[in-house]
């Protein structure tokens with residue numbers, strides 16, 4: 001890795017609650033800032049918050065040679081357009097053009113989860129592997145596919161959270177049965193609370209209760225993990241990754257998440273090439289670091 005001033009870049013990761021911005025050199029975060037997204041004030045306001053972050057970061061760090069911005073939802077990175085975000089509420093925002101006008105810098109624009117996958121692939125748990133799958137499990141579930149060393153970047157790809165795992169629960173997408181309806185952090189908590197007198201507020205508390213002998217908690221955790229493992233075996237059978245990198249809030253469970261997935265693989269994988277299964281290394285910074293990579297690539 002070269003480390004000269006040509007590598008200095010601004011990376012911006014836009015979430016539903018906050019905008020995380022970093023002045024970066026590769027995976028090194030030289031300085032970080034946060035802005036509220038304030039999506040409750042409407043999508044136009046949220047767009048302005050992103051442009052404000054871009055402007056202020058460029059003013060503060062004029063040495064940056066490029067800027068990257070990544071957002072959730074349906075993202076057309078080649079056209080530089082955020083087509084749709086249910087979470088923030090915007091449609092067809094030409095961020096590539098707007099951020100360029102706001103900052104004067106070359107802009108790399110992309111999807112937040114796919115940015116995280118590229119960052120893990122280059123600097124994190126996927127370093128050295130050509131075929132990886134990054135799956136953050138948080139308030140939603142999506143995946144980033146690196147195939148033969150290249151990110152697959154179709155606007156609609158990677159929506160593994162909406163595979164039918166026959167959960168019996170309604171998903172935010174409007175149909176019953178999706179992985180997201182049973183295995184996200186909020187889903188795990190919701191399913192437990194529906195059946196229990198004790199009300200918990202985080203998936204880590206469900207896991208803690210399960211480990212403390214709460215049979216309902218153990219059942220809910222196991223069902224959630226089995227659904228994740230099922231979808232991963234689907235991915236393994238189709239794309240044969242060398243490594244699967246699990247991230248997001250639920251991945252803080254560590255071995256308590258990975259071990260039952262490995263047990264499922266023991267039962268369901270026979271002749272297949274078995275991938276390594278690991279926890280992500282870059283944590284909450286993966287999207288921001290990935291946006292910086294997109295920025296440098298746009299600069300060329």
Ligand SMILES: [Zn+2]
Nearest residue numbers: 162171173178
């Ligand atoms: Zn769904």
